[in-house]
Amino acid sequence: MSNIIEVSGMGKKVELGKNIELQILKDIDLVIEKGEFISVMGPSGSGKSTLLYNVSGMDRMTSGTVTFKGQSLSTLDEEELAKIRLNQMGFIFQDINLLKNLSVIDNVMFPALVLNKEDKHTIQLKAKRLLEMTGIQKIADNQITQASGGQLQRVGICRALINNPDILFGDEPTGSLDSKSTEEIMTILAEINKNGTTIMLVTHDAKVAARTEKVLFMVDGEIVAQKKMKKYDALHDNIKEREESLMKWLVENGI
Numbered sequence: 001m002s003n004i005i006e007v008s009g010m011g012k013k014v015e016l017g018k019n020i021e022l023q024i025l026k027d028i029d030l031v032i033e034k035g036e037f038i039s040v041m042g043p044s045g046s047g048k049s050t051l052l053y054n055v056s057g058m059d060r061m062t063s064g065t066v067t068f069k070g071q072s073l074s075t076l077d078e079e080e081l082a083k084i085r086l087n088q089m090g091f092i093f094q095d096i097n098l099l100k101n102l103s104v105i106d107n108v109m110f111p112a113l114v115l116n117k118e119d120k121h122t123i124q125l126k127a128k129r130l131l132e133m134t135g136i137q138k139i140a141d142n143q144i145t146q147a148s149g150g151q152l153q154r155v156g157i158c159r160a161l162i163n164n165p166d167i168l169f170g171d172e173p174t175g176s177l178d179s180k181s182t183e184e185i186m187t188i189l190a191e192i193n194k195n196g197t198t199i200m201l202v203t204h205d206a207k208v209a210a211r212t213e214k215v216l217f218m219v220d221g222e223i224v225a226q227k228k229m230k231k232y233d234a235l236h237d238n239i240k241e242r243e244e245s246l247m248k249w250l251v252e253n254g255i
Protein backbone atom coordinates (compact mmCIF):
# COMPACT_ATOMS: atom_id res chain seq x y z
CA MET A 1 0.00 0.00 0.00
CA SER A 2 1.34 3.48 -0.75
CA ASN A 3 1.89 6.18 1.84
CA ILE A 4 -0.35 9.21 1.90
CA ILE A 5 1.67 11.02 4.59
CA GLU A 6 5.32 10.76 5.57
CA VAL A 7 6.62 12.65 8.58
CA SER A 8 10.32 12.79 9.30
CA GLY A 9 12.02 14.43 12.29
CA MET A 10 9.04 16.65 13.06
CA GLY A 11 9.61 19.12 15.84
CA LYS A 12 7.42 21.93 17.12
CA LYS A 13 8.84 24.53 19.44
CA VAL A 14 7.05 27.61 20.76
CA GLU A 15 8.41 30.67 22.54
CA LEU A 16 6.64 31.18 25.85
CA GLY A 17 8.57 34.29 26.83
CA LYS A 18 12.02 35.78 26.68
CA ASN A 19 14.48 32.84 26.63
CA ILE A 20 11.71 30.39 27.50
CA GLU A 21 10.89 27.75 24.90
CA LEU A 22 8.59 24.76 24.96
CA GLN A 23 9.43 21.80 22.72
CA ILE A 24 5.92 20.41 22.13
CA LEU A 25 6.86 17.79 19.49
CA LYS A 26 10.24 16.04 19.48
CA ASP A 27 11.69 14.42 16.40
CA ILE A 28 8.58 12.55 15.25
CA ASP A 29 8.75 10.00 12.44
CA LEU A 30 5.45 8.69 11.17
CA VAL A 31 4.07 7.06 8.06
CA ILE A 32 0.35 6.96 7.28
CA GLU A 33 -0.62 4.51 4.58
CA LYS A 34 -3.38 5.26 2.11
CA GLY A 35 -6.63 3.85 3.51
CA GLU A 36 -5.38 3.49 7.07
CA PHE A 37 -7.51 4.30 10.13
CA ILE A 38 -5.20 5.67 12.83
CA SER A 39 -5.85 7.01 16.30
CA VAL A 40 -3.58 8.99 18.60
CA MET A 41 -3.87 8.56 22.35
CA GLY A 42 -1.86 9.91 25.25
CA PRO A 43 -2.18 11.97 28.41
CA SER A 44 -3.45 15.53 28.34
CA GLY A 45 -0.74 17.89 27.13
CA SER A 46 1.33 15.15 25.44
CA GLY A 47 1.06 16.87 22.04
CA LYS A 48 -1.69 14.89 20.27
CA SER A 49 -3.56 17.90 18.84
CA THR A 50 -0.31 19.63 17.94
CA LEU A 51 0.73 16.51 16.01
CA LEU A 52 -2.59 16.49 14.13
CA TYR A 53 -2.35 20.20 13.27
CA ASN A 54 1.24 19.89 12.06
CA VAL A 55 0.68 16.70 10.07
CA SER A 56 -2.29 18.33 8.31
CA GLY A 57 -0.48 21.59 7.57
CA MET A 58 -2.86 23.61 9.78
CA ASP A 59 0.17 24.61 11.80
CA ARG A 60 3.82 25.06 10.84
CA MET A 61 6.32 22.70 12.43
CA THR A 62 9.66 24.22 13.41
CA SER A 63 11.84 21.31 12.21
CA GLY A 64 11.53 18.22 10.03
CA THR A 65 9.43 17.45 6.97
CA VAL A 66 5.91 16.33 6.11
CA THR A 67 4.97 15.11 2.69
CA PHE A 68 1.36 14.71 1.65
CA LYS A 69 0.93 12.54 -1.46
CA GLY A 70 4.60 13.09 -2.23
CA GLN A 71 4.49 16.89 -1.87
CA SER A 72 6.44 18.61 0.89
CA LEU A 73 4.04 20.84 2.87
CA SER A 74 6.75 23.14 4.22
CA THR A 75 7.55 24.38 0.71
CA LEU A 76 3.99 25.70 0.29
CA ASP A 77 2.70 29.16 1.20
CA GLU A 78 -0.49 29.71 3.25
CA GLU A 79 -2.70 30.00 0.18
CA GLU A 80 -1.40 26.76 -1.33
CA LEU A 81 -1.82 24.98 2.01
CA ALA A 82 -5.38 26.27 2.38
CA LYS A 83 -6.16 24.97 -1.10
CA ILE A 84 -4.88 21.49 -0.26
CA ARG A 85 -6.87 21.47 2.98
CA LEU A 86 -10.06 22.51 1.20
CA ASN A 87 -9.59 20.16 -1.74
CA GLN A 88 -8.01 17.06 -0.29
CA MET A 89 -8.45 17.05 3.48
CA GLY A 90 -11.47 17.01 5.77
CA PHE A 91 -11.54 18.12 9.41
CA ILE A 92 -13.88 17.24 12.27
CA PHE A 93 -13.53 18.69 15.73
CA GLN A 94 -15.18 18.41 19.12
CA ASP A 95 -16.57 21.94 18.70
CA ILE A 96 -17.70 21.86 15.14
CA ASN A 97 -18.06 25.58 14.44
CA LEU A 98 -20.98 25.34 12.05
CA LEU A 99 -22.49 28.52 10.61
CA LYS A 100 -25.42 29.39 12.86
CA ASN A 101 -27.41 31.39 10.32
CA LEU A 102 -27.47 28.55 7.76
CA SER A 103 -29.59 25.40 7.54
CA VAL A 104 -28.10 21.92 8.00
CA ILE A 105 -27.77 21.24 4.25
CA ASP A 106 -26.38 24.72 3.53
CA ASN A 107 -23.65 24.12 6.14
CA VAL A 108 -22.75 20.82 4.43
CA MET A 109 -22.69 22.43 0.98
CA PHE A 110 -20.62 25.42 2.07
CA PRO A 111 -17.03 24.10 1.47
CA ALA A 112 -18.02 22.82 -1.98
CA LEU A 113 -19.53 26.18 -2.92
CA VAL A 114 -16.29 27.83 -1.78
CA LEU A 115 -14.26 25.34 -3.85
CA ASN A 116 -16.51 26.16 -6.81
CA LYS A 117 -15.67 23.07 -8.88
CA GLU A 118 -19.20 21.76 -9.39
CA ASP A 119 -22.56 23.39 -10.02
CA LYS A 120 -24.94 24.02 -7.14
CA HIS A 121 -27.37 21.25 -8.12
CA THR A 122 -24.61 18.59 -8.15
CA ILE A 123 -23.36 19.82 -4.78
CA GLN A 124 -26.89 19.69 -3.36
CA LEU A 125 -27.35 16.09 -4.52
CA LYS A 126 -24.02 15.13 -2.99
CA ALA A 127 -24.94 16.85 0.29
CA LYS A 128 -28.26 14.97 0.37
CA ARG A 129 -26.48 11.65 -0.15
CA LEU A 130 -24.11 12.42 2.72
CA LEU A 131 -27.01 13.40 5.00
CA GLU A 132 -28.68 10.09 4.13
CA MET A 133 -25.49 8.15 4.80
CA THR A 134 -25.22 9.69 8.25
CA GLY A 135 -28.96 9.30 8.93
CA ILE A 136 -29.91 12.97 9.23
CA GLN A 137 -31.67 13.59 5.91
CA LYS A 138 -34.88 14.49 7.80
CA ILE A 139 -33.30 17.57 9.33
CA ALA A 140 -31.70 18.83 6.07
CA ASP A 141 -33.72 22.05 6.02
CA ASN A 142 -33.69 22.68 9.76
CA GLN A 143 -31.72 25.53 11.22
CA ILE A 144 -28.42 24.34 12.64
CA THR A 145 -29.39 25.74 16.07
CA GLN A 146 -32.16 23.11 16.30
CA ALA A 147 -29.84 20.10 15.98
CA SER A 148 -28.68 17.90 18.90
CA GLY A 149 -25.00 17.26 19.73
CA GLY A 150 -24.94 13.92 17.90
CA GLN A 151 -26.69 15.43 14.89
CA LEU A 152 -24.26 18.37 14.83
CA GLN A 153 -21.34 15.96 14.78
CA ARG A 154 -22.93 14.18 11.80
CA VAL A 155 -23.36 17.52 10.03
CA GLY A 156 -19.66 18.18 10.71
CA ILE A 157 -18.76 14.82 9.14
CA CYS A 158 -20.90 15.53 6.06
CA ARG A 159 -19.31 18.95 5.69
CA ALA A 160 -15.82 17.41 6.02
CA LEU A 161 -16.66 14.89 3.28
CA ILE A 162 -18.38 17.14 0.75
CA ASN A 163 -15.18 17.76 -1.24
CA ASN A 164 -14.23 14.02 -1.31
CA PRO A 165 -11.09 14.34 0.81
CA ASP A 166 -8.29 11.77 0.63
CA ILE A 167 -7.84 12.04 4.39
CA LEU A 168 -10.09 12.97 7.27
CA PHE A 169 -8.56 14.42 10.45
CA GLY A 170 -10.53 14.40 13.70
CA ASP A 171 -9.61 16.07 16.99
CA GLU A 172 -11.73 14.39 19.66
CA PRO A 173 -14.68 14.15 17.25
CA THR A 174 -16.74 12.23 19.80
CA GLY A 175 -15.45 14.11 22.84
CA SER A 176 -18.76 15.78 23.66
CA LEU A 177 -21.00 12.79 22.87
CA ASP A 178 -22.57 10.07 25.01
CA SER A 179 -21.49 6.47 24.41
CA LYS A 180 -24.42 5.62 22.12
CA SER A 181 -23.75 8.61 19.83
CA THR A 182 -20.00 7.84 19.98
CA GLU A 183 -20.66 4.31 18.72
CA GLU A 184 -22.91 5.63 15.94
CA ILE A 185 -20.31 8.18 14.82
CA MET A 186 -17.58 5.52 14.88
CA THR A 187 -19.75 3.24 12.74
CA ILE A 188 -20.12 6.06 10.21
CA LEU A 189 -16.36 6.72 10.24
CA ALA A 190 -15.62 3.00 9.77
CA GLU A 191 -17.90 3.01 6.73
CA ILE A 192 -16.16 6.09 5.30
CA ASN A 193 -12.79 4.41 5.87
CA LYS A 194 -14.01 1.21 4.23
CA ASN A 195 -14.85 3.31 1.17
CA GLY A 196 -11.20 4.35 0.93
CA THR A 197 -10.80 7.56 2.96
CA THR A 198 -7.76 7.57 5.25
CA ILE A 199 -8.61 8.71 8.80
CA MET A 200 -6.48 10.06 11.65
CA LEU A 201 -8.20 10.75 14.99
CA VAL A 202 -7.02 12.15 18.28
CA THR A 203 -8.93 10.59 21.17
CA HIS A 204 -8.89 9.98 24.92
CA ASP A 205 -11.43 7.21 24.54
CA ALA A 206 -10.24 3.57 24.30
CA LYS A 207 -13.67 2.68 22.83
CA VAL A 208 -12.89 4.98 19.90
CA ALA A 209 -9.29 3.82 19.49
CA ALA A 210 -10.40 0.16 19.58
CA ARG A 211 -12.32 0.76 16.36
CA THR A 212 -9.21 1.98 14.54
CA GLU A 213 -6.44 -0.20 13.14
CA LYS A 214 -3.36 1.54 14.50
CA VAL A 215 -3.04 3.31 17.84
CA LEU A 216 -0.15 5.70 18.45
CA PHE A 217 0.59 6.56 22.06
CA MET A 218 2.23 9.90 22.83
CA VAL A 219 4.06 11.03 25.94
CA ASP A 220 5.83 14.41 26.23
CA GLY A 221 5.82 15.16 22.52
CA GLU A 222 7.02 11.74 21.38
CA ILE A 223 5.32 8.65 20.00
CA VAL A 224 6.42 6.09 22.60
CA ALA A 225 4.39 3.06 21.45
CA GLN A 226 2.25 1.84 18.55
CA LYS A 227 -0.31 -0.94 18.40
CA LYS A 228 -1.31 -2.38 15.06
CA MET A 229 -4.62 -4.23 14.82
CA LYS A 230 -6.74 -5.79 12.14
CA LYS A 231 -9.14 -3.34 10.47
CA TYR A 232 -12.34 -3.36 12.55
CA ASP A 233 -15.30 -5.13 11.02
CA ALA A 234 -18.46 -4.31 12.99
CA LEU A 235 -20.31 -7.38 11.67
CA HIS A 236 -17.73 -10.00 12.60
CA ASP A 237 -15.45 -8.54 15.28
CA ASN A 238 -16.16 -8.39 18.97
CA ILE A 239 -15.59 -4.78 20.05
CA LYS A 240 -15.36 -5.70 23.75
CA GLU A 241 -12.42 -8.02 22.98
CA ARG A 242 -10.67 -5.26 21.03
CA GLU A 243 -11.20 -2.77 23.85
CA GLU A 244 -9.85 -5.26 26.38
CA SER A 245 -6.83 -6.04 24.22
CA LEU A 246 -6.13 -2.31 23.83
CA MET A 247 -6.47 -1.68 27.57
CA LYS A 248 -4.14 -4.62 28.26
CA TRP A 249 -1.57 -3.18 25.84
CA LEU A 250 -1.81 0.23 27.53
CA VAL A 251 -1.25 -1.37 30.96
CA GLU A 252 1.59 -3.63 29.71
CA ASN A 253 3.35 -0.57 28.30
CA GLY A 254 2.86 1.27 31.58
CA ILE A 255 0.70 3.88 29.89
Ligand SMILES: Nc1ncnc2c1ncn2[C@@H]1O[C@H](COP(=O)(O)OP(=O)(O)OP(=O)(O)O)[C@@H](O)[C@H]1O
Binds near residue numbers: 042047
Ligand atom coordinates in the same frame (compact mmCIF):
# COMPACT_ATOMS: atom_id res chain seq x y z
N1 LIG B 1 0.70 27.69 20.67
C1 LIG B 1 1.09 27.23 21.85
N2 LIG B 1 1.76 28.01 22.71
C2 LIG B 1 2.17 27.53 23.90
N3 LIG B 1 1.96 26.28 24.34
C3 LIG B 1 1.27 25.47 23.53
C4 LIG B 1 0.80 25.88 22.25
N4 LIG B 1 0.16 24.83 21.67
C5 LIG B 1 0.23 23.82 22.56
N5 LIG B 1 0.88 24.20 23.66
C6 LIG B 1 1.21 23.33 24.82
O1 LIG B 1 1.79 22.14 24.29
C7 LIG B 1 1.37 20.99 25.02
C8 LIG B 1 0.69 20.01 24.09
O2 LIG B 1 -0.56 20.53 23.68
P1 LIG B 1 -1.62 19.68 22.85
O3 LIG B 1 -2.89 20.45 22.81
O4 LIG B 1 -1.03 19.27 21.57
O5 LIG B 1 -1.77 18.40 23.78
P2 LIG B 1 -2.87 17.25 23.76
O6 LIG B 1 -2.16 15.99 24.01
O7 LIG B 1 -3.71 17.35 22.55
O8 LIG B 1 -3.72 17.66 25.05
P3 LIG B 1 -5.28 17.41 25.40
O9 LIG B 1 -5.44 15.93 25.44
O10 LIG B 1 -5.43 18.04 26.74
O11 LIG B 1 -6.08 18.08 24.34
C9 LIG B 1 0.49 21.52 26.13
O12 LIG B 1 1.27 21.68 27.28
C10 LIG B 1 0.01 22.85 25.60
O13 LIG B 1 -0.30 23.73 26.65
